[in-house]
Amino acid sequence: MDGYIAYGVFFLTVASIYALVCLGLNLQWGATGLFNVGVAGFFAVGAYATAILTCPDFPGQVGGFSLPVPVGWLGALLAGGLAALLVGLPTLRLRDDYLAISTFGIAIVIQLVALNFQPLTGGALGINFIPRPLAAWFSDAGRYGIFYLAVVAAIVSAAYWALERLVRSPWGRVLRAIREDEAAAAALGKSPAVFRLQAFVLGSMLMGLAGGLHASFYGFISPADFQPILTFQAWTMLVLGGSGNNRGALVGAVAVWALWSASGALLHAVLPADLQVRGAALQIVLIGVVLAAALLFRPRGLIGEEPIVSRHARL
Amino acid sequence: MLQLFADGLIQGAMVSLGAIGLTLTYSILRFANFTQGELVTGGAYAALMALAGFAGTAQRAGTFAGLSFGWPMLVALLLAMLATGGLALTIEWLLFGRLRRHGSAITLVIASFGASLALRNLIAFGFGPQPQYFSRDLQIAIPIMPGVRLTPDQLFLVGVTAALVAALHFFLTRTTLGRAMRATAENPALAMLIGIDVRAVVRWTWLVGGALAAVAGVFLGLTVQVRPSMGFDLLLPLFAAAILGGIGNPYGAVLGGLLIGLAESLSVPWVGSEYRQAVGFLVMLAALLWRPQGLLGERA
Numbered sequence: 001m002d003g004y005i006a007y008g009v010f011f012l013t014v015a016s017i018y019a020l021v022c023l024g025l026n027l028q029w030g031a032t033g034l035f036n037v038g039v040a041g042f043f044a045v046g047a048y049a050t051a052i053l054t055c056p057d058f059p060g061q062v063g064g065f066s067l068p069v070p071v072g073w074l075g076a077l078l079a080g081g082l083a084a085l086l087v088g089l090p091t092l093r094l095r096d097d098y099l100a101i102s103t104f105g106i107a108i109v110i111q112l113v114a115l116n117f118q119p120l121t122g123g124a125l126g127i128n129f130i131p132r133p134l135a136a137w138f139s140d141a142g143r144y145g146i147f148y149l150a151v152v153a154a155i156v157s158a159a160y161w162a163l164e165r166l167v168r169s170p171w172g173r174v175l176r177a178i179r180e181d182e183a184a185a186a187a188l189g190k191s192p193a194v195f196r197l198q199a200f201v202l203g204s205m206l207m208g209l210a211g212g213l214h215a216s217f218y219g220f221i222s223p224a225d226f227q228p229i230l231t232f233q234a235w236t237m238l239v240l241g242g243s244g245n246n247r248g249a250l251v252g253a254v255a256v257w258a259l260w261s262a263s264g265a266l267l268h269a270v271l272p273a274d275l276q277v278r279g280a281a282l283q284i285v286l287i288g289v290v291l292a293a294a295l296l297f298r299p300r301g302l303i304g305e306e307p308i309v310s311r312h313a314r315l
Numbered sequence: 316m317l318q319l320f321a322d323g324l325i326q327g328a329m330v331s332l333g334a335i336g337l338t339l340t341y342s343i344l345r346f347a348n349f350t351q352g353e354l355v356t357g358g359a360y361a362a363l364m365a366l367a368g369f370a371g372t373a374q375r376a377g378t379f380a381g382l383s384f385g386w387p388m389l390v391a392l393l394l395a396m397l398a399t400g401g402l403a404l405t406i407e408w409l410l411f412g413r414l415r416r417h418g419s420a421i422t423l424v425i426a427s428f429g430a431s432l433a434l435r436n437l438i439a440f441g442f443g444p445q446p447q448y449f450s451r452d453l454q455i456a457i458p459i460m461p462g463v464r465l466t467p468d469q470l471f472l473v474g475v476t477a478a479l480v481a482a483l484h485f486f487l488t489r490t491t492l493g494r495a496m497r498a499t500a501e502n503p504a505l506a507m508l509i510g511i512d513v514r515a516v517v518r519w520t521w522l523v524g525g526a527l528a529a530v531a532g533v534f535l536g537l538t539v540q541v542r543p544s545m546g547f548d549l550l551l552p553l554f555a556a557a558i559l560g561g562i563g564n565p566y567g568a569v570l571g572g573l574l575i576g577l578a579e580s581l582s583v584p585w586v587g588s589e590y591r592q593a594v595g596f597l598v599m600l601a602a603l604l605w606r607p608q609g610l611l612g613e614r615a
Binding site for chain 2: 035037087090091094097098100101102104105106108109112113115116228229231232235236239278281282284285287288289291292295296299
């Protein structure tokens with residue numbers, strides 16, 4: 001019984017971290033129509049920022065500031081935003097494909113730095129012994145898991161609440177206006193490039209924070225955690241859940257993570273040992289098919305976008 | 316220094332071939348196609364399979380003087396071009412064509428990102444993750460200039476690339492189909508109005524783009540190795556080349572490909588070969604900042 005509870009807590013914690021990523025992506029894609037193919041990169045930057053800020057000092061390793069974990073998370077937030085600023089500034093005034101290509105590029109460059117810049121990132125071996133917040137207060141691992149889940153859930157709830165407020169604010173309506181008709185929004189005196197940059201940076205900050213939560217949760221990160229598959233999972237979650245709707249982002253995160261875990265367990269049970277490595281490839285194909293099917297047959301997702309987000313508007 | 320220059324041109328030739336397909340699909344179908352990398356990979360594996368198919372005859376046919384391969388390789392290359400063109404058409408028929416009928420260009424980009432991941436993993440599932448080689452013989456690089464040594468395979472590759480680019484130029488400017496492609500890129504509605512079968516143009520775009528990607532894949536396999544992620548690792552340089560040259564412009568893609576190849580190669584002494592892809596990316600960001608329409612592009 002304890003095993004099931006422990007697994008449930010683990011499952012929900014990871015799903016909540018994904019949910020935070022999806023909320024960020026929903027602000028970028030769902031609300032503003034910005035195409036981010038580098039989710040894994042922004043997530044990675046946040047994870048490494050947290051690791052470098054909170055880790056104790058190791059010989060031969062840059063960082064080791066031993067700062068409190070919340071400071072590490074703040075660093076993750078800022079690092080995600082900074083990376084977004086770097087790609088957003090040159091590309092957000094151009095056609096949307098350029099942002100797609102540039103975010104794809106920055107994710108690859110971040111992956112390269114993570115793999116090769118050993119003094120900062122630990123290279124392929126990654127960074128170990130990342131502190132977990134208040135771990136000393138708990139003697140029982142199961143209770144600590146529940147505590148960490150509560151922390152993550154609180155952060156996700158706060159982000160959800162804030163985003164719901166933002167989307168329904170005049171600022172959120174400008175984002176939608178730009179998404180729907182850029183020329184009309186510009187004619188009303190709103191600068192599309194500025195609003196896009198704000199939404200893009202804010203969304204990437206959430207992804208960075210999610211990376212920080214990931215780093216403190218596992219206590220260990222390596223470049224293998226930040227493969228393009230992560231970007232793809234986040235997209236599948238958002239598209240399946242319903243882009244443009246924050247609740248859709250949450251539902252999609254849980255649903256796709258459940259599908260991912262279940263298919264992994266199934267392949268593990270069915271495939272013989274020598275095919276296990278190849279089975280992982282098959283799992284990714286499955287997610288690809290789910291995304292393609294969702295795009296073809298139910299493009300609005302499980303929960304679609306609400307037609308009216310303003311309290312004042314009536315049909 | 317000169318050697319780095321020559322290596323950059325070799326790398327650039329392969330990037331150019333792949334980037335042509337990318338820029339053609341962009342100009343005619345109007346979306347950034349992330350599956351282009353997998354077309355490169357698919358081409359290399361198709362050639363490997365074809366070669367395995369006539370392994371017996373390959374022994375008897377021997378190799379060309381100096382080169383690591385003989386006639387079977389050329390036949391395999393042609394078959395790979397056809398197969399990869401077919402693969403591109405299949406993806407178009409299964410996914411992109413359907414999405415284009417109801418959806419925006421950006422939905423196509425997500426779908427292509429997903430299709431790319433699925434294809435890459437399908438290839439990894441089918442052929443295994445370990446790298447494979449067309450030939451395990453060691454080739455001796457011959458001096459062609461003071462300070463520059465290239466293998467005969469590499470010289471052959473540069474020659475074929477030049478011939479293909481010339482053929483593409485002839486195709487785009489002198490044939491009815493090529494002119495129809497350019498017209499569709501310019502203005503699809505107007506092209507349809509004067510009786511161009513836009514759907515046929517779309518099919519040919521995939522075929523040509525896929526076939527050139529296959530050549531890039533086979534050459535990459537000849538000079539480096541064949542592995543499931545080879546095309547994906549090439550994708551960022553491909554995009555960088557297409558953007559630097561002016562996205563939508565095939566000549567720009569060739570120029571951009573050569574420049575990206577050179578930039579990657581010349582930067583190796585300073586930043587090390589691990590960061591090659593990052594150099595292409597920085598060149599691309601710089602191009603987007605200062606000349607977003609690209610070197611040979613007209614409109615932003």
